[in-house]
Amino acid sequence: VQLQASGGGLVQAGDSLRLSCAASGRTFSSRVMGWFRQAPGKEREFVAAINVSPGSTYYADSVKGRFTISRDNAKNTVYLQMNSLKPEDTAVYYCAARGQGITVVHFRPGGYRYWGQGTQVTVSS
Numbered sequence: 001v002q003l004q005a006s007g008g009g010l011v012q013a014g015d016s017l018r019l020s021c022a023a024s025g026r027t028f029s030s031r032v033m034g035w036f037r038q039a040p041g042k043e044r045e046f047v048a049a050i051n052v053s054p055g056s057t058y059y060a061d062s063v064k065g066r067f068t069i070s071r072d073n074a075k076n077t078v079y080l081q082m083n084s085l086k087p088e089d090t091a092v093y094y095c096a097a098r099g100q101g102i103t104v105v106h107f108r109p110g111g112y113r114y115w116g117q118g119t120q121v122t123v124s125s
Contacts, residue, residue: 001025001114005095008119011085015123019080021095021116029053029073032098032105034112035080037091037121044094046107048080058105063089085123092118 007019019035034049048069049058057069068081078095096112106112 001027001031001097003095003097003114003116005093005116005119008093008121010122010124013086013123013125015085016081016083017085017121019082019093019095019119019121021078023076023078023097025076027100028076030100032102033071033078034096034098034106035069035078035093036096036109037093039091044109047093049105049107050078051105052103056105058107082121085121087123087125090121090123092120094118
């Protein structure tokens with residue numbers, strides 16, 4: 001499985017961005033998908049995850065109410081809509097996929113088998 005993240009950029013506080021992550025292969029719909037982020041000098045942290053259909057969603061407390069994760073299985077793509085961005089959201093954002101058929105959401109990086117290359121999000125104050 002190859003993951004390609006896109007959509008990052010430089011925005012001002014309060015702005016919105018939508019990240020996309022396109023997956024290769026035919027097993028996307030059977031994989032738990034997650035978004036993580038890593039700021040300079042910090043560990044990679046969980047942001048959001050979405051389970052396989054019907055697609056229960058999970059969020060870090062720091063983004064709850066501002067970020068929305070969604071998936072389009074027909075397009076093999078997972079999205080992260082980020083609203084009301086704050087300077088502390090600045091990080092490299094990574095999408096990740098769990099193993100095929102695993103339907104338990106994991107909140108740590110070690111629980112994900114496949115990773116995208118990351119996309120930079122910078123929020124200025």
